[in-house]
Amino acid sequence: MSETNVSVNAELRDVAEEVTEQALDQAARAEVLLDVQDLSVTLFTEDGALPAIRNLSFVMRRGETLAVVGESGCGKSMTALSIMGLLPQPPAKIVGGKILLEGADLAALTRDEMRTYRGSKIGMIFQEPMTSLNPVMTAGRQIREGILVHNPKMPKKDADARALEMIRLVGIPAPEKVFRSYPHELSGGMRQRVMIAMALACQPALLICDEPTTALDVTIQAQILQLIDRMREELGTAVMLITHDMGVVSEMADWVAVMYAGHLVEYTLASELFTNPKHPYSIGLINSIPSLDDAVEKLYAIPGNVPMLDELPSGCPFHPRCPYARDVCRRECPHVAPLDGNENHTVACWMFDSEKWGE
Numbered sequence: 001m002s003e004t005n006v007s008v009n010a011e012l013r014d015v016a017e018e019v020t021e022q023a024l025d026q027a028a029r030a031e032v033l034l035d036v037q038d039l040s041v042t043l044f045t046e047d048g049a050l051p052a053i054r055n056l057s058f059v060m061r062r063g064e065t066l067a068v069v070g071e072s073g074c075g076k077s078m079t080a081l082s083i084m085g086l087l088p089q090p091p092a093k094i095v096g097g098k099i100l101l102e103g104a105d106l107a108a109l110t111r112d113e114m115r116t117y118r119g120s121k122i123g124m125i126f127q128e129p130m131t132s133l134n135p136v137m138t139a140g141r142q143i144r145e146g147i148l149v150h151n152p153k154m155p156k157k158d159a160d161a162r163a164l165e166m167i168r169l170v171g172i173p174a175p176e177k178v179f180r181s182y183p184h185e186l187s188g189g190m191r192q193r194v195m196i197a198m199a200l201a202c203q204p205a206l207l208i209c210d211e212p213t214t215a216l217d218v219t220i221q222a223q224i225l226q227l228i229d230r231m232r233e234e235l236g237t238a239v240m241l242i243t244h245d246m247g248v249v250s251e252m253a254d255w256v257a258v259m260y261a262g263h264l265v266e267y268t269l270a271s272e273l274f275t276n277p278k279h280p281y282s283i284g285l286i287n288s289i290p291s292l293d294d295a296v297e298k299l300y301a302i303p304g305n306v307p308m309l310d311e312l313p314s315g316c317p318f319h320p321r322c323p324y325a326r327d328v329c330r331r332e333c334p335h336v337a338p339l340d341g342n343e344n345h346t347v348a349c350w351m352f353d354s355e356k357w358g359e
């Protein structure tokens with residue numbers, strides 16, 4: 001490696017350390033909003049009980065963005081649906097753990113009780129807005145109805161004014177026209193903005209975005225992500241951003257939870273993950289980020305696939321794809337543990353347990 005490279009890397013490390021310190025300062029000041037403790041979700045199917053999420057723990061603070069990443073089938077949407085109280089029941093069921101939102105355990109609420117939290121305390125944006133928007137109701141009326149569910153005493157006129165204000169706030173040109181439009185009369189980007197307006201109309205403390213821009217073209221994608229980030233800043237909303245796109249994570253996230261086969265494998269600050277990733281799966285994800293000057297043949301892909309839930313391997317679920325796997329990995333599943341005692345960087349990998357690794 002050349003001297004220039006070494007000094008550039010040292011500079012990058014310095015910048016990353018500074019960003020990490022600032023982020024930790026901010027985290028220490030911010031109030032914890034969501035505290036997920038040991039959450040486990042099982043799918044009860046004809047083939048038996050399948051573990052969709054195992055012992056998942058993380059916190060989210062007000063005004064911060066947590067990115068949840070991992071390949072398809074790793075349990076990202078199941079995590080979001082558990083928090084929203086929208087798991088497909090049957091077959092899914094929370095079988096353990098707590099989901100504390102401002103201290104109240106959402107996992108213990110009934111569906112009816114959960115309904116009061118959705119919309120007022122938690123908003124959600126899905127990948128495909130058409131599945132959440134009512135095709136026979138105008139955009140304005142849908143936003144108004146959402147407002148009225150949580151503010152039943154508000155006069156309709158005021159709810160309409162608020163709905164229009166939300167449409168304006170999410171940067172829709174000609175808001176009055178969009179207010180009167182049906183979803184099929186709007187473009188994909190516009191529909192996504194309407195859904196964001198709906199999700200934020202009651203100023204929820206937590207906004208969950210499950211692949212919010214995958215169906216949109218790149219320019220609209222960037223606009224929607226900027227909008228979500230602006231809303232977070234202006235309204236102090238905590239944002240959970242579920243995405244496959246590590247580029248988006250590096251731009252938007254304060255914290256990152258890396259999931260694999262229903263397990264949390266690494267959880268830390270985004271600045272730390274990109275400069276000092278520890279779990280072999282996180283390293284694989286980061287190495288898979290294409291860069292502009294990469295030739296196609298240089299693109300890296302983690303070998304193999306995420307296992308199906310009925311074919312989970314013994315021990316560490318990542319071991320069949322891990323270049324470092326040892327006997328202990330094939331035998332026992334690693335627990336999430338702080339790295340060198342640092343609670344802000346946790347990893348589930350035997351490599352960081354000197355006793356097990358040295359066996």
Ligand SMILES: Nc1ncnc2c1ncn2[C@@H]1O[C@H](COP(=O)(O)OP(=O)(O)OP(=O)(O)O)[C@@H](O)[C@H]1O
Nearest residue numbers: 043052071072073074075076077078079088091309
């Ligand atoms: N209704 C269901 N019935 C049975 N299995 C399901 C159901 N929904 C999800 N699963 C399984 O649960 C696991 C986690 O799925 P989940 O939808 O959370 O993945 P994901 O990380 O969101 O993936 P993607 O990136 O493709 O959206 C997968 O193995 C999936 O096949």
Ligand code: SF4
Nearest residue numbers: 316319322329349350
């Ligand atoms: S526990 Fe073993 S197999 Fe799993 S990620 Fe760590 S080194 Fe790889």
Ligand SMILES: [Mg+2]
Nearest residue numbers: 076077078210
């Ligand atoms: Mg999903």
